[in-house]
Amino acid sequence: MTTASSAGSTRRDFLFVATGAVAAVGTVATVWPLVSQMNPDASTIAAGAPIQVDLAPIAEGQDIKVFWRGKPIYIMNRTKKQIDEARAVPLSNLPDPATDESRVKAGHDQWLVVIGICTHLGCIPIAHEGNYDGFFCPCHGSQYDSAGRIRQGPAPANLPVPPYQFVSDTKIQIG
Amino acid sequence: MSGPSDYQPTNPVLKWIERRLPIFGLVHSSFVAYPTPRNLNYWWTFGAILSFMLAVQILTGVILAMHYTPNADLAFRSVEGIVRDVNYGWLLRNTHAAGASMFFFAVYIHMFRGLYYGSYKEPREVLWILGVIIYLLMMATGFMGYVLPWGQMSFWGATVITNLFSAVPYFGESIVTLLWGGYSVGNPTLNRFFSLHYLLPFVIAGVVVLHVWALHVAGQNNPAGVEPKTEKDTVPFTPYATIKDMFGVSCFMIFFAWFIFYMPNYLGDADNYIPANPGVTPTHIVPEWYYLPFYAILRSIPNKLAGVIAMFSAIVVLAFLPWLDSAKTRSSKYRPLAKQFFWMFVVVCVLLGYLGAQPPEGIYVIAGRILTVCYFAYFLIVLPLLSRIETPRPLPNSIADDVLAKSGGKAAPMVSTVIALAVAGALFAGSAQSARAAEDDTPPSLSWSFAGPFGKYDRGALQRGLKVYKEVCSNCHGLSYIAFRNLADAGGPGYSTAQATAFAAGYTVKDGPNDQGDMFDRPGRPADYFPSPFPNEQAARAANGGAAPPDLSLITKARSYERGFPQFIFDFFTQFQEQGPNYVSAILQGFDDKVPDGVSIPEGSYYNKYFPGHAIKMPKPLSDGQVTFDDGSPATVAQYAHDVATFLMWTAEPHMEARKRVGMQVFIFLILFAGLMYFTKKKVWANAH
Numbered sequence: 098m099t100t101a102s103s104a105g106s107t108r109r110d111f112l113f114v115a116t117g118a119v120a121a122v123g124t125v126a127t128v129w130p131l132v133s134q135m136n137p138d139a140s141t142i143a144a145g146a147p148i149q150v151d152l153a154p155i156a157e158g159q160d161i162k163v164f165w166r167g168k169p170i171y172i173m174n175r176t177k178k179q180i181d182e183a184r185a186v187p188l189s190n191l192p193d194p195a196t197d198e199s200r201v202k203a204g205h206d207q208w209l210v211v212i213g214i215c216t217h218l219g220c221i222p223i224a225h226e227g228n229y230d231g232f233f234c235p236c237h238g239s240q241y242d243s244a245g246r247i248r249q250g251p252a253p254a255n256l257p258v259p260p261y262q263f264v265s266d267t268k269i270q271i272g
Numbered sequence: 273m274s275g276p277s278d279y280q281p282t283n284p285v286l287k288w289i290e291r292r293l294p295i296f297g298l299v300h301s302s303f304v305a306y307p308t309p310r311n312l313n314y315w316w317t318f319g320a321i322l323s324f325m326l327a328v329q330i331l332t333g334v335i336l337a338m339h340y341t342p343n344a345d346l347a348f349r350s351v352e353g354i355v356r357d358v359n360y361g362w363l364l365r366n367t368h369a370a371g372a373s374m375f376f377f378a379v380y381i382h383m384f385r386g387l388y389y390g391s392y393k394e395p396r397e398v399l400w401i402l403g404v405i406i407y408l409l410m411m412a413t414g415f416m417g418y419v420l421p422w423g424q425m426s427f428w429g430a431t432v433i434t435n436l437f438s439a440v441p442y443f444g445e446s447i448v449t450l451l452w453g454g455y456s457v458g459n460p461t462l463n464r465f466f467s468l469h470y471l472l473p474f475v476i477a478g479v480v481v482l483h484v485w486a487l488h489v490a491g492q493n494n495p496a497g498v499e500p501k502t503e504k505d506t507v508p509f510t511p512y513a514t515i516k517d518m519f520g521v522s523c524f525m526i527f528f529a530w531f532i533f534y535m536p537n538y539l540g541d542a543d544n545y546i547p548a549n550p551g552v553t554p555t556h557i558v559p560e561w562y563y564l565p566f567y568a569i570l571r572s573i574p575n576k577l578a579g580v581i582a583m584f585s586a587i588v589v590l591a592f593l594p595w596l597d598s599a600k601t602r603s604s605k606y607r608p609l610a611k612q613f614f615w616m617f618v619v620v621c622v623l624l625g626y627l628g629a630q631p632p633e634g635i636y637v638i639a640g641r642i643l644t645v646c647y648f649a650y651f652l653i654v655l656p657l658l659s660r661i662e663t664p665r666p667l668p669n670s671i672a673d674d675v676l677a678k679s680g681g682k683a684a685p686m687v688s689t690v691i692a693l694a695v696a697g698a699l700f701a702g703s704a705q706s707a708r709a710a711e712d713d714t715p716p717s718l719s720w721s722f723a724g725p726f727g728k729y730d731r732g733a734l735q736r737g738l739k740v741y742k743e744v745c746s747n748c749h750g751l752s753y754i755a756f757r758n759l760a761d762a763g764g765p766g767y768s769t770a771q772a773t774a775f776a777a778g779y780t781v782k783d784g785p786n787d788q789g790d791m792f793d794r795p796g797r798p799a800d801y802f803p804s805p806f807p808n809e810q811a812a813r814a815a816n817g818g819a820a821p822p823d824l825s826l827i828t829k830a831r832s833y834e835r836g837f838p839q840f841i842f843d844f845f846t847q848f849q850e851q852g853p854n855y856v857s858a859i860l861q862g863f864d865d866k867v868p869d870g871v872s873i874p875e876g877s878y879y880n881k882y883f884p885g886h887a888i889k890m891p892k893p894l895s896d897g898q899v900t901f902d903d904g905s906p907a908t909v910a911q912y913a914h915d916v917a918t919f920l921m922w923t924a925e926p927h928m929e930a931r932k933r934v935g936m937q938v939f940i941f942l943i944l945f946a947g948l949m950y951f952t953k954k955k956v957w958a959n960a961h
Binding site: 109112115116119120122126130131133134135136138139140141143144146169252 | 331335338339353356357358359360361363365671755757771797798799941944945949951952955
């Protein structure tokens, strides 16, 4: 192509760039469903719908474990002592400061609802163990208090509180 | 790949790697500098198309395996779960299923191309034999993959094919038991087939590497069949062959996408949407289309062992082709007789395929035997004979000469074309005759809102159909693949989430065990599935005069009827896929108290014009005025039938609207892309001419 003008080569370059760009768009559009299929499918999402839990059978000082979205949820009916202990701690002593009031629903102070998964590496802490009248994780020794707040050990954060609300005085809906 | 590459990267990092592992040199010499004959036509792009298909199948297959459960009790349901619930699961499954067919389609073209241009001749014998091995592996892989959905055809296909080995003298039964891992096809069979179906594609990939290696040692054959002599005869692989292959692949993708998005069930069998049932064989066992010619050969031989031997020989004979055809001239372009016989052989293969799908009776058996003889005669008599008596036309001196002499006159129409036309005419006449005989019993083709490339479900019909199902059908038929939440899905009946929740609450669902260990009843939730009317199949059978009413979730995909030649070819272009709803609608309206002469209906059965055999155990389920509609639609059986068939089409394919919508986007994209590729390819090749 000795007689190729600059206009000709520009046209050719444009064609190559356009083809390459369209190919790139197609590749990205193809990758999308291949990645998206890894997300939870419709039946998994539907099974993760909110659940209702009856609190009536849980006596003071007892706790139950229910499962929501495959996660263990601790529901603890706290004693007066446990509540007082949790409220007496100055926030400055806590690695992840949060008041006890912020971790329960107003008017339902005795009910602690937390996701029972240690914020360190995902083991399940044991209730009513450890030095703080709360939870003790046997894997790496993290200790949570009676408000589910981290007090000692390698875990960086408090046990998370799942989204829930009181449907009646003795019934909650989680999710 | 002629000697070590002199390619040296300039980047210091690449240089460092190259000195220790000369991988860039290997890639450069194999896929960049590698000289390809400049006269290759588009039939040669099928090598690249096949590599592409292998990659597509492995990729989609690995993904499907993430969601599939290889257990006899769960496999069928897990496949439905993929299609219904997994994000883009319908797309992945359609791609993998249609991909298998596309893979075979491409491999047949690749093989016929090799046959026509003599690509198996010296020095490419090993290359060809490796290809035959790949083909055998593909057949094994395809067969085992077809078993995995564990539908009726899966199960009975597995039974029939594994029983081929029982023909082996003395050891037959032991071999079959070994293959099954039990006394019949069952869960162990499914598990090992899944394992092997996952393994074999990687074995194929390994043999493909050898195939390509052998190709790069011998060099590519070409349409002229003369070896490249000077540099003028070749062009470098990149960019010339690369861009041409990519253009070929982009065109092939358009063809592929037609199946994925518009005809996903065209190549499948309706029976495979019925879960495997070891107690009932489908009336008409047919393998996938790509095995049909060999299946026809198997059935043509009246002796069991001889039939199996003939079938395997039909494939193995390919491996001996380099020695059966000893003609010095490679390309059939220069072999006037071989060319004629080649096309006749193509027609024989297509006809054998057609016969493989027909019932083994009457004229079909005789035709099958004649064609089987023709098939083997081509390899064992015609080719050896031709290589001795045929006088080839003069070959061009070089590939460059061949390219320059392109403007040859068109040859007169060949004998084989005439034969092919005559055969097609005969087939047409034959099937027209049988179609006339069966015309009365074929369900009439109705017009459906969801037909065609822009089809959408009629929301009103879906809601009315749900009402008919709930008030009438659900007394006997389950709908166990549909959850209440699906009623609020996009592309469905158009209910809101609140309406679906309220609808679910109207049902009582068994749950448990509770803390006391008891099962208990509770109101339905959106995540629950429609409860079935009977606790198990035995109860359903006992309550319905011995015939269990089938679950209706998939009924419109699990029922079909023959369209006949040439109608099934037109159906491919008109996207006709509505046999199922036509059939369901016809059955609901096909009851008649007056039994025609010559039809006898046993006690406890009812006459239905459209039911195969006419004796159906279900009494007439619908009569005028039985269900009232709120929207003022007429309360007639015809309206009920239309609405419930529409509803059941949706339950069978809840994502149809998404499929057709994405299909249109993909088509617009692919046509644009293929057009750009065409011009890019032209620009690139402008330098080579």
